[in-house]
Amino acid sequence: MTTNPHRTRIEAAFAEAGVTGWLHARDIDSGAQVDAGADQSVVTASVHKLCLLVALHREAEAGRLDLTERTRCPPTGRTPGPTGLAAMLDEAVLSLRDAAYLMVSVSDNTAADLLLARVGLDAVNATTRELGLTRTRALHTFAEFLAALRADVGPEGPSALVDPQVVARLRALDPRRSNHSTPREMTRLLASVWRDEAVDPAHCAAMRRLLGLQVWPHRMASGFPFDDVHVAGKTGSAPTLRNEVGVVEYPDGGRYAVAVFTRAGSPAAALPAADAVIGTAARLAVEALRSR
Template identity: 80%
Template sequence: MTESTTPDHSRARARARIRDAFADAGVTGWLHARDVDAGTQVDAGADQSVVTASVHKLCLLVALHREADAGRLDLTEQTVVPPWDRTPGPTGLAAMLDEVRLSLRDAAHLMMTVSDNTSADLLLARVGLDAVNDTTRRLGLTRTRAVQTFREFLTTIREDVGPTGPQALADPRVIARLRAVDPARTSHSTPRDMTRLLTAIWRDEAGTPDHCAAMRRVLGLQVWPHRLASGFPFDDVHVAGKTGSAPTVRNEVGVVEYPDGGRYAVAVFTRAATPAATLPAADAVIGTAARIAVDALRSPGTAASTGAP
């Protein structure tokens, strides 16, 4: 797909507004947005290596569907999940108390819609880290890599926090030593790689049309409205996405679809200056920054622009 940028003045203005929004919210942020069909882009730190956290579940979803398409697994395959061996988390199977039987595609539904860690690790055990990384490599995501399971990701936090326990996460010095917030030591990507992946899904290039349609459907069922979707509070604008979180880390990637047919892939990754777990402004700025970028892509003259990324 041919890539192009917005006109220089429009791009610079949008970048400045995005950085101001990040600063006002008390975060450092990185963003990339692209028109799925025209290829025009807005770049605000698009090639920064970032911690993906649960955003990497999107890569796992694509790998799962490609494995199914290759005949190496059946999405309707049933699995039993016992109550005593589950990856921690507040949602989905991770929070349930009894034995559960479900299909792989239903586990994928829980993984994407409520970011269930147990479902993600169940699928990762079936697909494998190597297949996830082979998938991203084949799709041209040269700076994206999964290095651990979600259980291992959470274990590093527990180990790095030490015997004091979760309350130690209020200390910025503790946050600074967490492997989970260092992209060199955990699963990572860049905003540009993530919009490339989303664009491939929306253009039926990440798999067969049927598999890409299934991925788009489940991304559209995510329940969280407080980040990316908050920037597009309109009944006729559809937002499909995947969040990711860790101490001081708040992310979301997704596609915004307008009723006139416009489709825009957006990836926003942030680090907060404060370790507070509840920061509404830090969540909301993901939607604000995305809206600024999409408005720039929809501005007159953008679709005709050309140039290097």
């Protein structure tokens, strides 16, 4: 576990950025850990797409689906979102594995729900349960998550989020009523993918590839601005929430799984300091692990 100075620096970084944060980091090979609220139950938001990705590949390994099979995405009834199929206008037909690429690389909500329709919430929860993640559970699709947000915010829309009472009633921000996990369980899941334990090595390699293609550089990756350090991960967002889980790989072979979940005091959509502190906290945790 972390020494107090490491945790103190991480918590100070969160405070300076105006967020409450929870973090867990683990050396994938030695098992050494850094803990700053690692067992807090947290809303995963789009981070739960990692659980769906693992479930998809376990279903493929078991022969219950073929990753190359085609799925049709009609132009209506799509899960809202600013990226990928969610933002496109015309009918699309693509393979399950290409839908997984969109789900991970640009956090495409429509692609995620297409995969959920094929895999099922029960399979996602069976996957996390079988991997020993007893505090990780999916309660709803991504469309249902967004519908609950809209219903709870009310007719005023996003402008109502300036009212703390509105934010307090959002089911989407309550781990008891939303998809949830803990930072420690998320690093355990990442480590199982990087150690070829979640599924067979070929499927784990395919998942590592997709996580390495995520396009967002403003959270965890911002803490490691080095050409020879590779960050692969998955973000998640909701009003006041900014999350990312990922693996940081160094050229000397060091591999570190990090999960950072934050909640800001402000509902503003643009809070650069709140995004950047995810990278800062991840770097502090990885430096602590590498100093041992």
